[in-house]
Amino acid sequence: MKKITKLGLSALCGSLATISVANAGSIDVTGSAHLTWTSLGGETTGNPAGMKSNLSFIGSGELDGGQTFALTIAHTDQSTFSASEIALTTNNIGKLTLSNGNGGGLGSYDDTMPTAWEESWDTGLAAAPDKIGGVGSTMHLNWISPTVGEKGTKLVLAYTPQNDGSTPTDKTSGGGSHLGKGFDAVLDLRPEAKLNLILGYSVTEQPHPENSNELNGNYRFHGNKEEALVALKYKLGPFSLGGQYSAEDLKTTRYEGQAEAADYYINNAWGIALNINDGLSVSYGEHRSNKVFTQANTGGTSREPQNKWTPKSKQQVKSTQVGYTIGGVTLKYADSSSTNHGYSEGKDRRGQTLSIGIAF
16 A cells, blocks of 8 residues: 555644544555456457456545545546445434445445356356346445444445436436436345355336336336345355355336346355465356346337246356466456357357456
8 A cells, every 4th residue: 555645634623613623634545456367268369468447446534423535436447436425424323424436335245256266157158147236336325234243244235316327426317317316235144154145136216107107118117126146155165165046127118119138136154265265266157047028018019017937047157266366466367258148049159258357
């Protein structure tokens, strides 16, 4: 961590100062660089060499009474800035965060499986399966309760006035969308214990056929969008094992003659990891996602769903990973495969990715 400046806020304490700060604030910079080599079997991929650069600017300070605040701005992989958040950590009511698309709520738990490196689907295959997100990708307010007990049980709540994926800047607002208010709730039970249970739910308003004529493209909706998660993880010494189920119900109704639309997704994942020593770890994980399509409403302009669906083959991703850390350098390797890649039946992909990471 590099401290680049310190603001002498205490110098303002004089005849014109009306607000006092217990300690001066500071701005710190952390970052990492990753070099990768990706090979996809049997495919022409062009240049296999890649890189990723991450920088985080963190402004922090302390208020009277020991409460702290922080501003985090993330600069990720050639982006001007990818996300930011303002957080207030209080003494007795938990942590409040205004997040500009920096995850949070249910989105922070989209894949909680143990791994030596990345999620099984995020190792260079570009598998991009459906994942629950709640309000995490939209400007939202996130609250994390104070922990309960010695094992860290906590409640996470998140809210956004419009869950449309927008991240408005100063004195602006998000664009129009058929999606309305979104609310997430996650109960993370005993995350520091051997056995950890996570339960999550999200609901986002969208126009119902019975109370709105609003049309999104060629589709109507027969209810609010809902997402849910249940995950169970177990730790025993150097071993970690976990499994989770999640679902995203889009409540889509398709008009007759229009292209089929995804109505809901059902996902499951599991993983196992072993920390061989302080520097070396290995893992294996799988992620399956079933994309289910709604059929056309034979009534044409009728607002009622037909309640018949056409299931597609599951996309399945498998990944074996190894991670090794020495000092500030990490070496990581993944051998991954995807069946019915991109929900396209019969399309398979396999690849290997090697990464060298440097933290500073």
